[in-house]
Every structure is written in C-alpha cells, then in structure tokens.
Amino acid sequence: MLASYLTLAAVLFCIGLYGVLTKRNAIVVLLSIELMLNAVNLNLIAFSRYGIAPSLKGQVFALFSMTVAAAEAAVGIAVLIALYRNRATVNVDEFDELRR
Amino acid sequence: MLTFNIDWSGEFFAFFVLAVCAIAGAVLAVNFTKVVHTALSMAFTFVSLAGLFVLLRAEFVAFVQVLLYVGAVTILMIFGIMMTKHQDEGKETGRPLQETLSAVGCLCLFGILFYAIRSAGFPAPADPLPGDNTLAIGKELYTSYAIPFELVSVLLTVAFVGAVALAKREEGEES
Numbered sequence: 001m002l003a004s005y006l007t008l009a010a011v012l013f014c015i016g017l018y019g020v021l022t023k024r025n026a027i028v029v030l031l032s033i034e035l036m037l038n039a040v041n042l043n044l045i046a047f048s049r050y051g052i053a054p055s056l057k058g059q060v061f062a063l064f065s066m067t068v069a070a071a072e073a074a075v076g077i078a079v080l081i082a083l084y085r086n087r088a089t090v091n092v093d094e095f096d097e098l099r100r
Numbered sequence: 101m102l103t104f105n106i107d108w109s110g111e112f113f114a115f116f117v118l119a120v121c122a123i124a125g126a127v128l129a130v131n132f133t134k135v136v137h138t139a140l141s142m143a144f145t146f147v148s149l150a151g152l153f154v155l156l157r158a159e160f161v162a163f164v165q166v167l168l169y170v171g172a173v174t175i176l177m178i179f180g181i182m183m184t185k186h187q188d189e190g191k192e193t194g195r196p197l198q199e200t201l202s203a204v205g206c207l208c209l210f211g212i213l214f215y216a217i218r219s220a221g222f223p224a225p226a227d228p229l230p231g232d233n234t235l236a237i238g239k240e241l242y243t244s245y246a247i248p249f250e251l252v253s254v255l256l257t258v259a260f261v262g263a264v265a266l267a268k269r270e271e272g273e274e275s
Contacts, residue, residue: 001111001112001115002222003217003218003220003222004112004115004119005115005152005156006213006217007214007217007218008119008122008123008152010210010213010214010217011123011126011210012122012123012126012145013213014206014207014209014210014213015123015126015127015130015206016126017202017205017206017209018130018202018203018206019129019130021198021202021205021206022130022195022198022199022202022203023130025135025186027135027138027139027177027180027181027184028129028135028138030177030180031129031138031139031142031177032129032130034142034169034173035126035129035142035145038145038146038149038165038169041149041161041165042149042152042153045153045156045158045161046156048156048158048229049156049157049158049225049229050222050225051222051225052222052223052225052226053225053226054225054226054227054229055229056229056233056236056237056240057240059158059160059161059233059237060237060240060241060245062158062161063160063161063164063237063241064248064252066161066164066165066168066169067168067252067255067256068252068255069173070168070172070173070256071255071256071259071260072259073172073173073176073177074176074259074260074263075259075262075263075266077176077177077179077180077263077267078262078263078264078266078267079266080180080184081180081183081184081266081267082266082267084183084184084185085269088185090184090185090186
C-alpha cells in the first residue's frame with residue numbers, strides 16, 4: 001500500500017515538474033509548484049501511516065510544509081503582480097532583463 | 101526485485117478512485133490552455149489529495165489542505181489571474197524541442213523513482229496509527245514543536261506583510 005502512495009506522489013511530482021518546465025504563463029508555473037509541494041506532503045503523510053514506525057511527526061511536518069507553501073504562493077503572486085505592473089506581461093520567457 | 105502484490109480491498113478501491121481523480125486533474129491542468137480552467141482543475145486535484153489524506157487517517161491535515169489549498173491558494177491564484185491580462189493565452193507558441201526534452205526528462209525521473217519505489221521492499225509498520233488524532237497533533241504542536249510553530253507564524257506574518265508591500269502601488273507612480 002505504501003508503494004502505491006509513493007508511486008502516486010511520484011506521478012504528481014513529475015506532472016508538476018513538466019508544467020514548471022514547459023508552461024509560459026507564470027500563474028500556471030506557480031500552480032505547478034504547488035502541485036509538486038502537495039506530492040511531497042502526500043509522501044510525508046503516507047510514511048507517517050505506513051512507515052516502519054508510524055507516528056504523528058510526518059503529519060506535523062506536512063502541516064509546516066503547507067504553511068511555508070502558502071507563504072510562498074502569497075509572495076509569488078505579489079512578485080508576479082509587481083512584474084506585471086512593470087512589463088505588462090505574465091509570460092515567463094519575457095522576464096529576461098538579466099539576459100540582455 | 102519488482103514486487104506487485106496488490107490486495108483488492110475497499111481501501112485500495114477508494115485509493116484507486118481518488119488517485120485517478122488526482123492524476124486526471126493534474127494532467128488536465130497541464131493541458132488546458134485557459135488559465136482559469138487550469139486553476140479549477142488544480143483545485144480538483146487538491147480536493148482529491150485531501151480525500152487521500154482522510155484515507156491515510158490524517159483528518160486534520162486533510163481539512164487544513166481543503167482550507168489552505170482549495171480555499172486560499174487557488175483563490176489567490178484566481179485573484180492573480182483576475183489582476184493580470186491573458187489576451188494571448190489561446191495561441192501556444194510552439195517550442196517542440198523544449199517540450200520534448202522536458203517530457204523525456206520527467207519520464208526519466210519518474211522511471212528512476214518508480215524503479216526505486218518498487219524495488220525498495222518496505223517492512224510492515226510496527227503498530228498502526230490510531231484514527232482521529234487531531235488532539236494528539238495539537239498537543240504535539242504545542243509541546244515538542246512549540247518553537248517551530250512560533251517561527252512558522254513569524255514567517256507567515258513576514259511573508260504576508262512582504263507580499264502586501266511588494267504588490268502595493270508605489271507612491272508617485274501613476275499609471
């Protein structure tokens with residue numbers, strides 16, 4: 001049963017990674033990052049239930065990781081809005097000031 | 101050695117349905133061209149993951165997942181979509197080389213992870229976790245994890261104040 005959960009988490013992580021690597025819209029990239037973080041949370045909780053020594057530590061870790069993910073999403077959206085105000089676009093391949 | 105010992109119990113059936121929902125939501129979210137559809141499909145994935153957390157006897161984390169991801173993060177993303185323009189979202193400029201390379205890389209990563217998981221051979225848990233452990237999580241958070249808990253609250257406050265300061269229109273900049 002643990003292996004099934006870990007496989008599902010791996011599938012979700014890879015889908016999120018593909019979204020991060022290929023999508024042009026910055027909001028979709030942020031959502032894909034959230035998907036990857038959720039896959040990691042699923043791993044933590046699966047190990048807290050089916051690991052060698054089941055305990056609540058995995059769930060507490062997942063709670064902390066969710067909190068940090070919420071802070072990351074808020075700061076990400078704020079940075080995105082500030083960038084949009086300057087450049088009038090949300091495509092990540094047009095944010096290339098450092099490359100010119 | 102690869103092991104595929106699956107018992108078709110009710111729990112596995114529930115897991116199968118929820119896992120199919122989660123993967124379908126994620127794949128559709130990556131495939132949709134309109135951003136709002138992506139956000140809603142991702143919310144569907146988050147709800148399915150909350151169901152999986154309930155299945156794993158982590159009810160408190162499941163409800164925090166619904167409150168935080170479905171209620172807060174997705175709504176935040178929808179506000180972000182609302183405040184930015186997406187006039188050229190219909191036409192995807194073709195970047196076949198990058199997409200193919202990314203797909204190959206992700207599939208390679210998944211293959212490595214799948215082989216590692218299937219060949220690991222996890223021992224059975226010693227004593228299963230009891231359900232309805234919200235009280236135990238609360239005690240744990242306020243006794244042995246008190247300092248990380250306070251630090252995370254400080255981090256949240258700083259992050260949200262920083263987000264407001266970043267997104268606020270600066271004085272004297274009119275447009």
